[in-house]
Amino acid sequence: MNTRAPAVQARQLVKTYPGDVTALNGMDVTVEPGTVFGLLGPNGAGKSTTVKILTTLARPDSGTATVAGHDVLRHPDRVRRAIGVVAQNSGADPVATGRENLRLQGRLYGLRGAALNRRVDELLDRFTLTEAAGRQVKGYSGGMRRRLDVALGLVHRPEVLFLDEPTTGLDPEARTAMWDEIGRLAGEEGLTILLTTHYLEEADRLAERVAIVDRGRVVVEGTPDSLKGELRGDAVHVELREAPGEAGRTLLAGALTGLPGVHEALFDGRRISARADDGAAAMPALLAALERAGVTVAAATVARPSLDDVYLRYAGRRYAEADTTDSLALAGGAR
Numbered sequence: 001m002n003t004r005a006p007a008v009q010a011r012q013l014v015k016t017y018p019g020d021v022t023a024l025n026g027m028d029v030t031v032e033p034g035t036v037f038g039l040l041g042p043n044g045a046g047k048s049t050t051v052k053i054l055t056t057l058a059r060p061d062s063g064t065a066t067v068a069g070h071d072v073l074r075h076p077d078r079v080r081r082a083i084g085v086v087a088q089n090s091g092a093d094p095v096a097t098g099r100e101n102l103r104l105q106g107r108l109y110g111l112r113g114a115a116l117n118r119r120v121d122e123l124l125d126r127f128t129l130t131e132a133a134g135r136q137v138k139g140y141s142g143g144m145r146r147r148l149d150v151a152l153g154l155v156h157r158p159e160v161l162f163l164d165e166p167t168t169g170l171d172p173e174a175r176t177a178m179w180d181e182i183g184r185l186a187g188e189e190g191l192t193i194l195l196t197t198h199y200l201e202e203a204d205r206l207a208e209r210v211a212i213v214d215r216g217r218v219v220v221e222g223t224p225d226s227l228k229g230e231l232r233g234d235a236v237h238v239e240l241r242e243a244p245g246e247a248g249r250t251l252l253a254g255a256l257t258g259l260p261g262v263h264e265a266l267f268d269g270r271r272i273s274a275r276a277d278d279g280a281a282a283m284p285a286l287l288a289a290l291e292r293a294g295v296t297v298a299a300a301t302v303a304r305p306s307l308d309d310v311y312l313r314y315a316g317r318r319y320a321e322a323d324t325t326d327s328l329a330l331a332g333g334a335r
C-alpha cells in the first residue's frame with residue numbers, strides 16, 4: 001500500500017465567477033505521487049479553474065487544497081517552487097530562441113553557470129529541440145512549441161507537473177508524439193503529472209486514474225479500465241431515423257431492457273445506448289423489438305464500452321454534446 005501523502009489533494013473546491021457562473025461546485029481531486037492523473041471533461045466543465053487554484057493562480061471561494069504537501073492558500077510560494085505548469089497558451093517568448101527561453105526560465109529558478117547549461121542542453125536533447133535551439137520560437141511548428149512548453153515547465157525539476165490540455169490544437173502526428181513523451185516522463189522520472197483533457201482517448205491512454213468532471217465536480221473516478229469495466233457487457237449503439245418523444249422513450253426503454261441479457265437503455269436524441277451481456281447475440285432481438293415498436297433504425301453497432309459510454313452513464317448526456325453553452329446555462333441555472 002502507498003503510505004506517502006498524496007501529491008495533490010483538493011477537497012470540496014467551490015469557485016463562482018461574476019455573472020453567477022459556478023465554475024466549481026464541490027470539486028474533489030486526490031493524486032498519488034508518481035502517477036499520471038487525468039481530469040477529463042468537456043469545455044467549461046471546470047478543469048482549468050481547478051488547475052488555476054492548484055497552481056496558486058486563483059483562490060477558491062471555499063474548500064482546501066494541498067500540492068506536494070503544501071497548502072495552496074497558506075504557502076503559495078512553496079507550492080510554486082514544487083510545481084511545473086504548462087498552461088493552455090504557450091508561455092514561451094516567440095522572438096527569443098528555444099535555448100534563450102529555457103535559459104531565462106532556469107535563471108528565474110536560480111540556476112546559473114554550468115548547472116544551467118547542463119540542464120538546458122539536457123532538456124533540448126530530451127525534447128528533440130537541439131537542432132532548433134538557436135531559432136526563434138515563432139518559426140517553430142505547433143508540436144515543437146508544445147515540446148518547448150513542457151521543457152520550460154520541467155527546468156527546475158518540479159515534483160508535480162500540471163499539463164492543461166497538452167495536445168489541444170496539435171495535428172494527429174504531433175499529438176501521438178506528445179503522448180509518447182508524456183508517457184516517458186511519467187515512467188522515467190517518477191514525476192506526478194496532473195493533466196486536463198477533453199479528449200477521451202488521451203485520458204484513456206495516458207492517465208492511470210481518471211476523474212470525469214462535469215459542471216464543476218467529479219462525477220466518477222477510477223482507472224480507465226475499471227470505469228469501463230463497471231459497465232457490464234458490450235455497448236450497443238442504435239441510431240434511429242427520428243428522435244422518439246418522451247412517451248416513446250419510456251416505451252422503448254421498457255421493451256429493450258425486457259429482453260434477455262439487455263441491462264440498460266439510455267436515450268440521447270436519435271441515439272440509444274444499451275448494454276448487453278453479449279452485444280452480437282442480443283442484436284437481432286433488439287432490432288426486432290424496435291421494429292415491433294414501429295421505429296426505424298438508421299444504424300446499429302456493437303463495441304466494448306468506451307469512456308464516452310462511462311460519461312453518458314454518469315453525466316446523463318453524450319460527451320460531444322456537453323459543450324460550454326450547455327454548461328453555462330446549467331451552471332447559472334437551478335443545478
Ligand SMILES: Nc1ncnc2c1ncn2[C@@H]1O[C@H](COP(=O)(O)OP(=O)(O)OP(=O)(O)O)[C@@H](O)[C@H]1O
Nearest residue numbers: 017018021023042043044045046047048049050328
Ligand atoms: N474568468 C472567468 N470569468 C467568468 N467565467 C469564467 C472565467 N473563467 C472560467 N469561467 C467559466 O467557468 C466555467 C468553467 O471554466 P473552465 O475554464 O474551468 O472549464 P474547462 O473545463 O477548463 O474548459 P476549457 O477546456 O474550455 O478551458 C465555464 O462556464 C467558464 O465559462
